[in-house]
Amino acid sequence: MDHLDELEAESIYIFREAYKNLGKLGLLWSIGKDSTVLLWLVRKAFYGHTPFPFIHVDTSFEMPEVLAYRDRVAAELGLDLIVYTNQDAVDQGMNPKLGRLMCCGALKTVALNQVVKKYSFDGLIVGVRQDEEGSRSKERIFSERNQQDKWDYTNQPPELWDEFKTDFPKGNHIRVHPLLHWTELDIWEYIQREGIPIIDLYFAKNHHRYRSLGCAPCTGTIDSDASTVSEIIAELKQTKISERAGRAQDQEDAYAMQKLRQSGYM
């Protein structure tokens, strides 16, 4: 087994543990590269089936290409798709100009908390990775959120030998992180190896491409001529720029992500 085989086997094991041990399960599907790999691994883990709903938190500031891709794939695969928007906040005119962290808080964190409550999810599968940013580097694979969706990050329970946390009070939920140990490069090498179809926003046009996808107003492109998966891999092996450099909310405050994630952000 090479290291991609090992990562794949571990992720499949995690999916199956979540499906077996957590009650109502949903998968947070953001349409990006990590979510795309999640979708692929679900079908491997359950032999072509997708036995839980896929949730897309639509902030109302999504890129049109993302929405089109989402609807096309969901229809093709017959996914049980839940699209959820914090409509109250949108109606009240929430937008990034009022403050990026405030906007992310309302349209992503609060929306996510609302959808968890609305459907009484016990488990939420999220494609975060340790190498993305600091607070994610400290995550557990099964990570509990309390009734208020708070993450008690300075007092996490032990997690060893793949014996995950599956006991928790009713009303709390578990964030399940099957891709925690993957790096950005692993994701692309896996996409290449498996021939996984992916949204073309990642491929360069006019010397620019997206490296990480988010809301249209807060997500920038990078200078790049990488227009194929192999070219992206070659680029990543050279680059010294961090993956989320184009994500404006991360730059607001040194501990922005920790603060967002403490209150329930993905």
Add this chain to the structure above:
Amino acid sequence: MENSELHIVMVGHVDHGKSTVIGRLLYDTKALPEGTVDKVKRIAQETGKPFEYAYLLDAFEEEQKQGITIDTTQLKFHTASREYVIIDAPGHKEFLKNMISGASDAEVAFLIVDAARGVEEQTKRHAYILRLLGIRQIYVLINKMDLVDYEQTRFVAVKAEVAAFLATLQLQAAGFLPVSAYYGENLVQHSAKMPWYTGKSFIATLDSIKAKPTSSDQPLRLPIQDVFKFDQRRIIAGRIEAGELQVDDKIKLYPSGRETVVTEFANWASRDAKVEASVGQSVGIQLQDEFFNQRGEIITRSSDQQQPTVTNVVQTNLFWMGQAPLVTGQRYKLKIATQQVIARVLKVLKVTDSSTLATREDATKVQLNDVAEVVFQTETPLVYDLFTQQQVTGRFVIVDGYDVAGGGTITEHYQGDTQLDGAIFSTDGQDYQLNLFDQYCLTAGGQVVTHEYQGHYQIGAELPLKGSGYAYPTDFAILLAEQDRVLTVKAGRFSGSQALTDFRVQLPVVDSRGAQLNLTAPADLKAYLTERESLNDKTKTTFYQKWLDFNAYHQIVIEDI
């Protein structure tokens, strides 16, 4: 495993420099994106503190403000010859559970010791934990050599001190390296400041470590994770934890010992089609015989010499991470691979303070951060191997309430006397523990207390079918689904034992606690067993409500109210 990543963990006493070693290594090998280093520099400037390499790992605000590591983290890093996963672990005693979470994932450990301070409390505790986790490849980094003017004599003295301590744990270091992590001495390149040191630099040492040989030549252990019935296929899902498996292999399922043959490996992507699989792979298999399988069963190959042990009593080496102590007589969840059983603490044989190594032999409790030899008795049969023979099925965790609170390994079979909870029915050399004659008593405050009845019955023995709190008919059957057996009672006597597959429901049927099974229609037995296959923590209440009637033969005795 070729090309796979070597997992290494940094352990040792607080402030001896674990995070700094990793931070400096990543910095010197330019393994970090620009943004990460810039961010840490910016934070240092804003807070008026000097730049710390440790901040590259200590990402939490609380960690950076207090200058400590709270939780473990993993980072990938590569040299010209190999990929690594480096695990940073906290050194504070209060975060020992996080150190264990991190270290449990490692094959190789680096014990960091401050050259000026030598062996301290967590140096000892961490070394002991490494031994309990079964990590035997341990290197010692004697750090902060700058504080002792790069003196060889000091290095030699600390080396002797550490070696002597490790020897008391029957551990031997694979190597000792002098370094100064903050100044990058002897990390990536040989240090000019220590010409007397002729050994390898830290990176050269890493590259010289031989990866653990693949364990595919071991006997097969495939714990069942789940049974899928999404379509017409019935797929047994699990991860191969040791050995290898091929189509047409004859396999054994534990604890029942039933045998069947593997007919197919399921796959979805065509590149995954296969007729054999080995250790580390998550697989789905189809079997020739449609037994009722369930999560927790362990699959082995019939042809293998070394088979697991099935028992109700298990002796363990355990470390305790719970705020509340482990207490004799208490019941906990014990998990080995995908098995989960209720286990009662039968005896605490010995408790050791993991730092001073002082031992107590008359203990009834195991406190936070203690290590201990503990004997558990399980309610249902437990399948295990000795840790020295099979790692995954030789180690376990204990869940207390909602959290994992303990863990450890099984290194010897229990030899002592056992006093089983409940009545023992013996036939054909097998003992079955049945809680048929227990009394459930209501006591002050509405607590229900169970008084266990202990007795030993051979075939033909007359049974105490009526007692305070229970009354059974003279003829009934006892269904032991996990053991794949049915025991029968006729005319008030224990009359026989048969395989579950041969059993037809003619008499009232109870489970091992004497709850009546609601089996009326002929198809009910199959439906009960099928539903039982996909039983989990969330569905069990509904399942029990539907199938079990505890009141049929029981009545709660009021002792107090």
